[in-house]
Amino acid sequence: MYVGVDIGGSSIKIGLLDEDGAMKDKKNFPTPKTKEEILDDIVQIISDYKTKYVIKAVGISVPGVVEEDGYLTTAGAIKCLYGINIKEEMAKRTGIFVHVENDANAASIAEKWGGAAQDVAHYLSLVVGTGIGGCLVVNNEIYRGAHARAGEFGWMLLDDNQDDLNLSTMNLQAATIIGLLRIYNLKSGEKIDDARVIYDRAEDGEYLAQTVLAKFHRKLAQGILNVAVVFDPAMVVIGGGISANKTFLKELQMAYKQLQNEHSALVDMDFPEIVPAKFENEAGIIGAVYSLKITLNKEEK
Template sequence: MTNFVGIDIGGTTIKVGLVNQEGQIVRKEAFETPQDQTTLIAKLVQIIQDFQQTTPIAGVGVSVPGVVQADGFLTTAGAVKCLTGVDLKGLLTEKLNLPVAVENDANAAAIAEQWLGAAKGVTNYLSLVLGTGVGGALVINNQIYRGAHARSGEFGWMLVEDDEIDVEMGSLNFRGATVIGLLRRYNQFSADQLTDARIIFERAAQHEVLAQNVLTSYYHSLAKGIINLMVAFDPEKVIIGGGISANETFMTQLNAEIQNVQSVHNSIKDLALPTVVAADLKNEAGIIGAVYQVMQKR
């Protein structure tokens, strides 16, 4: 069976998987993300070569944050600052002599969901990833839409609330993300400084007023952002990724608030809006989606 290496580069951790042609991860490794470019590239090359000692590798797919051009050049690289302005595809191709594909992490996750997950059989859909900020991807006619500057999918920059002092504080990033949205707003008014959003849901279930109020505001902002995307792009489905999407209470309440906002919007209240579902592949989506991209380009 043909095997590929999938790499998911994050700000703190790099995950690597040996993936077969059916999308199954048969071996996984992870290590801390180096902070300098030379060490990071050397580590990637080393681990791929280690895989090659026991398994023939047909190609390498890489998922990375930031603005990724179609040719694999990283205009930005999010939290992995040492890769900003780097032709990552070119570097790895030269060192490995293998086919290499490099993809934005949110795009890779969306592609994986179409191959094996919640978007299977869906031609036009949106994917939102709720984490530190709000990333995402737009798939039109089975293709990632990149935009004129490869910045399509930066849904977190949308303005969903008014803030006259700092406009960005009204963006979906600062209202709908898990970290700089939900956790930040709770911590603003709490003596605790939480780092785990699950505690907010637990406290809301225990009738803590602050947790309930923050979640109500959070759902409302996120619902407005999602409805904005629905009416702008008319997708068949909206897929929510990120750790929070595994929380059934979150998904239920989010869908309820989307319906609530729709019901008071006269122009759309009678329309059939697309379903909003949780992503299926969770933390493995980046690896799987990156591999799918290199499979398609062989």
């Protein structure tokens, strides 16, 4: 058995997985405020599992810049984990082999383990949520880059706002929370916190919702197209809660195709299909364990 740990800014999810990736047990609790509380709570659950099962190793998914040795240069909104080597800390406390992966990478590589990208060697994965993260998978492996920062698609510039360059980023134009919802609320004067409300209003004929969504889909498609022409993936997998919305996926695919048709150099080329991720809330757990298994297989060789 393996234990997968998905550390998020608001909650921590822990799962018990078998060799084939089947989830045998799952636990969820709010993310504590201090490093010691976070690690102690995780270790307690792992210890409980150890009394019932033989635990081979632990895979951890965590936000931020994760170095190969498990050092967290950053950890997203979890400030108390900045600057620690969580792999070493957890290995000492559990006595088990530990592997650590960036959360977007984990969610992305999970799709190779029975998900949307099974048997696909080269693909692009985006997680569209508060911001936009993701990864490039090349020859069945995550491409990390020289500084473990590959896949930070949200930092890409989609245009050039000289008053505030941050507003030109993919995060602030094409993410669900700081992109779509922020822009709609700014224009409407409301405080909508669920993107489904905007889609419902668009379907009911509201002009503002329709125009904001049209630009949102085009900007997201633009970012995807930019990466696709550089990387040439076989598939684009979209994750995040919004990926379950069929209208979102349909409109994104249409915007993506429209951009290709407008681009004279690309109009006759075959471009990768955009597909929704299979794994949603469990992606971090599954991906942490799959990444762990890949690492163990390499070390055994």
